[in-house]
Amino acid sequence: MHNLFSLPRFSRLFQKHTAEHWKSYLMGTGVLAGALLLVLGFLSYMNGGAPNTRAQSAFFGMFMLGAGFLFTSHVFADFSGKARAIAALSLPASHLEKYVVAWLYSFLFFLLVYIGIFYAVDSLVLTLAAHGEQPRPMLNLFAQEEKAYYAFLLFAAVHGIALWGGLFFEKLAFIKTAVSFFALLMLVSILNYSLLQSLLGVDLRFNLPFLSADFIENEHSYYRIAPTGLQQYLPELVLLVLSALFWLAAYARLREKQL
Template identity: 30%
Template sequence: MSDTFSFSRLGKLINKQFFENARLYAFSTLAIVGLLAISFAFWFEMAGPNYNEDGTYMMFFLGLFLGGGVFAAMSFNMLGNRDKGIYWLTLPATHLEKLVCTILFTTVAFTIIYCLSFFLVKSVTIMLLTEYIKSNPGSSYVKANNLGNEGSLVMRYFMCAFIAIQAFYILGSVYFSRYAFVITSVVTAALIFSFAYYVHLLEDILPDNSSWNLVSLREYNENREDGYRLYSISPAITSFLKYLLQFAWAPIFWFITWVRLREKEI
């Protein structure tokens, strides 16, 4: 019975993970706040006199992806060390419980802490900026445009990408016992480059008078009434593929991580 997923054991794992690493988490939070403060100070110095809130969102995503990647790449660094690996692998909990606990800390908890830290530092910066603008009439602060639904869609894509990248770095931390962040980053860059090269090859193969995207190909033909011939995947498959591309990466990477954890030998 106790070999299946147990929420009670997961709770004990979370408790153990938190208190055994409380000092690391406290210093990491301070480091995030410190780095964000430095970034905002830099923005304050460089972005003036006409400040635009858009720049802070760039900082938000850059920090989220970079910090998240570093943190996720450390997820299973204990497996690169025999002593720590034995301590971790012989703890009576399933590999899935251990993985879920790790995801909760590296992805969920990190995101919450990062967002809170960001908005704290941002609020303080904007407060100081408002005072600064009052005493410097030549300067201004423009809030970001509310993009409405489009904005929330972009946010959703970014968050999906963030979770997928986090999952990939967690997987990297199981594969690479040393320099997991650097090696996973190199692998990511190599994969992106390979994909770009593949797209480039596809463009060479496809006719010159065509344009294409993931699910359709439009071949222009002046002899036709509508001016082009359209090849496309059915709408059902298209929406399924879009859904997969948005949401499937992280579960796939988590699944591979789980398999790798089960196979891990120390």
């Protein structure tokens, strides 16, 4: 058990990782805050007012996925290249402990920091755009109207893919993982579209897989076929399973580097 996970050893590894990377993480946090302020501020200026909750939800999800994908794909950068990999692999810690440290920073800590930054910037933009009047309402992550909480499910899947890609690709992990991800998404979408079109026998509107089948008949009537009951939670289940599979695949890839 101690060879797999030791709390004192994990604590020392966590402290070492923090001491070595806190400056770069702090700089990344500043860049993220600046980018959010620039985009939300520019949007408020162009629209003559602060963004509504729907726009806030869209930017919340886009920045979370983009910044999270970029950060996660580099969290295992110490294992790329022979010189850096030898130093990282020779650390007196198990592969599980190294994996958990990277997972905590790239998933849990990233989400906590990102949510704090977003709401700090969003609050500032809403206050400045109000011009002394009552500010627009701030995004509620758990509101049913915007359903911003779905971004967390998407982030879990994107995080798993980026974590695996950061270990699988030796160089240019971010670019190669992104290309592989979009190629896989496009392939699955095309296969899903072709299968539904052959089953229904109508001209479908292109849609992401596992969501719905949309089509128009007689140039006027719009129809949507979507899962009901427990089946409507199929996309969420697929994302959770996909996240778990890529997390396990990333851990298996790290173990291969250890052997």
